[in-house]
Amino acid sequence: MTSDDAAGPRSGQVYAWTAYPVTRREADQPETVRANRAWWDAEAADYYAEHGAFLGDADLTWGPEGLRESEAHLLGDLAGRRVLEIGSGGGQGARWVAGQGVASVVASDVSAGMLERARRINATVADSRQRVPLVQCDGAALPFPDEAFDVVFTAYGVVPFVADSGRVMAEAARVLRSGGRFVFSTTHPVRWAMPDDPGERGLRVTQSYFDRTAYVEQDAAGQATYVEHHRTFGDRVREIAAAGLRLVDVVEPEWPESNLETWAGWSQLRGRLIPGTAIFVTWKD
Numbered sequence: 001m002t003s004d005d006a007a008g009p010r011s012g013q014v015y016a017w018t019a020y021p022v023t024r025r026e027a028d029q030p031e032t033v034r035a036n037r038a039w040w041d042a043e044a045a046d047y048y049a050e051h052g053a054f055l056g057d058a059d060l061t062w063g064p065e066g067l068r069e070s071e072a073h074l075l076g077d078l079a080g081r082r083v084l085e086i087g088s089g090g091g092q093g094a095r096w097v098a099g100q101g102v103a104s105v106v107a108s109d110v111s112a113g114m115l116e117r118a119r120r121i122n123a124t125v126a127d128s129r130q131r132v133p134l135v136q137c138d139g140a141a142l143p144f145p146d147e148a149f150d151v152v153f154t155a156y157g158v159v160p161f162v163a164d165s166g167r168v169m170a171e172a173a174r175v176l177r178s179g180g181r182f183v184f185s186t187t188h189p190v191r192w193a194m195p196d197d198p199g200e201r202g203l204r205v206t207q208s209y210f211d212r213t214a215y216v217e218q219d220a221a222g223q224a225t226y227v228e229h230h231r232t233f234g235d236r237v238r239e240i241a242a243a244g245l246r247l248v249d250v251v252e253p254e255w256p257e258s259n260l261e262t263w264a265g266w267s268q269l270r271g272r273l274i275p276g277t278a279i280f281v282t283w284k285d
């Protein structure tokens, strides 16, 4: 979750006011994945202490607006389907899917720390079907054969945390059978132009929507410790098309008045005015 000062980080500038200096610079795929794997390993306990109750143990929540798959039905009828979750974190989404009459479901994530959370939740669920199998892997290099799944999905996993998100689309397409779906939610692209702040400050445009230079937190030696990558809406559409997927919908969930959650830069204040999440629904022909 990015943060920046009033003017917004600019390429090459280093900001020393967070625990780790923040900069905007290039970060390739190996550096990005290495940094984010370690970051999510370290963050796992805090992430679930803060968001675990909102997410539930067996529910597929598309983002901080609280839109659930049980209302959105973006994955289609799951009965008899083979399903893969990438960037699953604690596997709550996969656990919900497991209760929908699927043939199989696998939860995967690059972070051993996040998968350890998933293992712990697995150990507590009463319904044995919800003890989902866990696989540690990079969502941009899936260890599964071609056409192994009917549905691939992620809620805020993988996509903003890799340099080559086109590769994620291509991998999802490869492991899907013809007629299968890849559905992913991620930060709405318009958010990149504003500080990641849930308050008034987060309503001001302070940096270019068109600047794809990565947001990087790094240590004193200049090694990235956390990286987020931005793509414009057009970039996303082109990545999806290049992977051979057909974009059939983009859902921009509205913020319900009943939702008082503040999640990093997401809040009711901002959610009333601008989208926070984009859910891309794609099919493989």
Ligand SMILES: C[S@@+](CC[C@H](N)C(=O)[O-])C[C@H]1O[C@@H](n2cnc3c(N)ncnc32)[C@H](O)[C@@H]1O
Residues within 6 Å of the ligand: 033, 036, 037, 040, 055, 061, 086, 087, 088, 089, 090, 108, 109, 110, 111, 114, 137, 138, 139, 140, 154, 155, 156, 157, 158, 161, 162
């Ligand atoms: C914001 S969390 C979302 C977790 C979960 N889907 C949820 O809704 O709570 C992002 C997840 O993406 C995972 N992730 C980041 N980079 C990844 C990559 N290259 N491959 C697979 N997972 C990755 C992180 O480890 C983390 O679990």
